[in-house]
Amino acid sequence: MSNQCATCGEEAKLLCSGCHSLYYCGREHQKKHWKTHKPECTTFRLEYSPTMGRYVVANRDIKQGEIILKEKPIVLGPKIASLPVCLGCNRRLKATSMDDDDPLEYYKCSKCGWPLCAPRCEDSPNHRDECKLMSERNYRSPIQYQDSPKKESSYCCITPLRCLLLPQKEFQRLSGLQSHLDERINTPLYKILKTNLVMFIREVLGLKQFDERTILNVAGILDTNAFEIRRNMGNVKIRGLYPRTAMLSHNCKPNTKHVFAGEDFELSLMATVDIKKDEIISATYTQTLWPTLDRRAHLKMSKCFDCSCERCADATEFNTFLSAIKCSKCKNYVISTEPLNRLADWQCTSCSKIFTAKQISLGNDALKKELQSLDKSSPSQLEHFLESYLTFDGVLHENNCHVLEAKYALCQIYGNMLSELSDDQLTNKINLCNDILEVANILEPGITKLRGVLLYDMQAAMAVLTKKLLESEKITAAQADASMRQVISVLQDAAVILKTDPDLGYLLKDKVKDLSDLCE
Numbered sequence: 001m002s003n004q005c006a007t008c009g010e011e012a013k014l015l016c017s018g019c020h021s022l023y024y025c026g027r028e029h030q031k032k033h034w035k036t037h038k039p040e041c042t043t044f045r046l047e048y049s050p051t052m053g054r055y056v057v058a059n060r061d062i063k064q065g066e067i068i069l070k071e072k073p074i075v076l077g078p079k080i081a082s083l084p085v086c087l088g089c090n091r092r093l094k095a096t097s098m099d100d101d102d103p104l105e106y107y108k109c110s111k112c113g114w115p116l117c118a119p120r121c122e123d124s125p126n127h128r129d130e131c132k133l134m135s136e137r138n139y140r141s142p143i144q145y146q147d148s149p150k151k152e153s154s155y156c157c158i159t160p161l162r163c164l165l166l167p168q169k170e171f172q173r174l175s176g177l178q179s180h181l182d183e184r185i186n187t188p189l190y191k192i193l194k195t196n197l198v199m200f201i202r203e204v205l206g207l208k209q210f211d212e213r214t215i216l217n218v219a220g221i222l223d224t225n226a227f228e229i230r231r232n233m234g235n236v237k238i239r240g241l242y243p244r245t246a247m248l249s250h251n252c253k254p255n256t257k258h259v260f261a262g263e264d265f266e267l268s269l270m271a272t273v274d275i276k277k278d279e280i281i282s283a284t285y286t287q288t289l290w291p292t293l294d295r296r297a298h299l300k301m302s303k304c305f306d307c308s309c310e311r312c313a314d315a316t317e318f319n320t321f322l323s324a325i326k327c328s329k330c331k332n333y334v335i336s337t338e339p340l341n342r343l344a345d346w347q348c349t350s351c352s353k354i355f356t357a358k359q360i361s362l363g364n365d366a367l368k369k370e371l372q373s374l375d376k377s378s379p380s381q382l383e384h385f386l387e388s389y390l391t392f393d394g395v396l397h398e399n400n401c402h403v404l405e406a407k408y409a410l411c412q413i414y415g416n417m418l419s420e421l422s423d424d425q426l427t428n429k430i431n432l433c434n435d436i437l438e439v440a441n442i443l444e445p446g447i448t449k450l451r452g453v454l455l456y457d458m459q460a461a462m463a464v465l466t467k468k469l470l471e472s473e474k475i476t477a478a479q480a481d482a483s484m485r486q487v488i489s490v491l492q493d494a495a496v497i498l499k500t501d502p503d504l505g506y507l508l509k510d511k512v513k514d515l516s517d518l519c520e
């Protein structure tokens with residue numbers, strides 16, 4: 001694979017000696033680019049290892065909250081299976097009807113029939129080229145409005161097509177990314193893509209210049225490197241390719257987060273904790289509150305590697321005991337004897353009783369099923385789940401991932417009905433936030449979204465409880481005053497984090513109003 005000059009995009013051999021991440025065709029273009037590149041160049045460099053491939057390392061100490069890198073996507077588009085989205089502006093679609101008697105339907109592009117928000121999205125640069133190709137070949141989208149919209153697999157062709165249609169220089173940049181195609185090619189998904197995607201590109205659209213391997217390689221590049229972009233505002237859930245940020249390696253306790261801003265979904269990579277010079281700058285490709293077995297299985301399936309980070313190698317997961325269950329004999333904790341081997345036995349830390357990997361996996365599956373089946377429209381079933389598993393005879397550690405999932409779900413249900421909660425339920429909500437925060441402080445420390453949202457939720461419950469207790473004369477005005485000072489302190493901590501995320505800042509605007517209502 002060849003490298004492109006960061007200034008002109010032509011083939012380049014001169015590597016920036018500061019960060020080892022950009023190439024230039026010559027000194028002149030390196031000089032020209034220096035003003036833009038200087039702030040990043042001194043921050044990080046690219047290194048290589050046989051196990052991880054390329055990865056990013058800090059060139060100097062980086063402070064919590066510092067922006068390490070900003071990057072615009074080279075491609076944006078729907079995920080492999082997506083709820084109906086607008087191919088122009090990327091938003092989730094809303095159906096409309098012409099008048100009250102007409103059935104609901106999406107607006108459809110007048111040329112290719114793909115659902116869009118409105119006529120203005122037909123000419124969006126995102127959609128223009130694919131629309132021309134599809135309409136010239138008389139291809140019409142099969143997507144129809146349904147009362148309960150489902151994920152549509154026909155979207156699987158759109159983002160790979162957009163990659164293939166990139167200008168040559170951009171396509172070459174993309175081709176330099178890892179695809180793991182040889183590992184993926186015989187998986188069930190790629191067997192389906194071999195038929196559907198390759199057929200669509202070559203036969204339906206007639207793009208015979210792309211052979212099967214090139215098309216599947218692009219799908220592999222997207223699956224290995226694309227970032228999921230979620231945005232509450234505008235209801236967006238798509239994927240985007242950011243080739244420089246894609247160089248970050250994975251860690252189950254990452255030291256960065258990324259946020260997306262603006263109409264062009266520019267990514268900002270931010271240090272969530274202080275990062276020392278020569279430390280690896282990492283992201284997470286999975287969920288930090290998942291247990292080791294699930295994280296490793298997900299990474300293997302979606303990113304084709306066996307994670308052996310410090311957290312995965314530690315059966316206690318930094319003393320959080322996120323995967324632990326209780327020993328049926330002595331009620332102490334049972335953890336894996338070899339966390340990097342999913343088939344290894346588990347053992348009680350006190351009486352040494354052994355549990356096979358199969359027993360643990362069956363137990364986890366049963367708990368997942370039970371949690372899924374619970375009614376999440378009211379608190380009672382989750383409250384009962386937690387009561388039954390957290391007694392002395394219960395089988396789970398208080399930080400076990402299933403317990404944490406139930407606690408988080410209960411927290412959200414309580415959060416949606418704060419004004420209706422009893423004093424006990426409000427106290428419970430505050431305790432639940434605290435419990436999850438204790439784990440988050442270890443596994444997702446610093447200015448992370450999880451901590452920001454938990455702190456925000458906690459202060460909301462604290463404020464409502466204070467007001468209720470004061471009104472029912474269960475506390476004095478002086479006690480209420482002290483309690484509100486605590487609320488403000490927690491809110492301030494939350495605000496430091498929420499302000500760094502363009503998608504969460506709105507919570508703070510609502511907060512100012514909530515607080516003034518409460519103070520009245």
Ligand SMILES: C[S@@+](CC[C@H](N)C(=O)[O-])C[C@H]1O[C@@H](n2cnc3c(N)ncnc32)[C@H](O)[C@@H]1O
Nearest residue numbers: 051052053054178224225246247249250303305
């Ligand atoms: C988004 S890419 C990262 C850049 C990649 N290393 C490269 O050279 O192009 C993701 C891939 O990097 C490798 N990788 C990332 N983090 C890793 C880790 N902690 N251990 C092993 N491999 C890792 C895996 O092959 C993974 O599929």
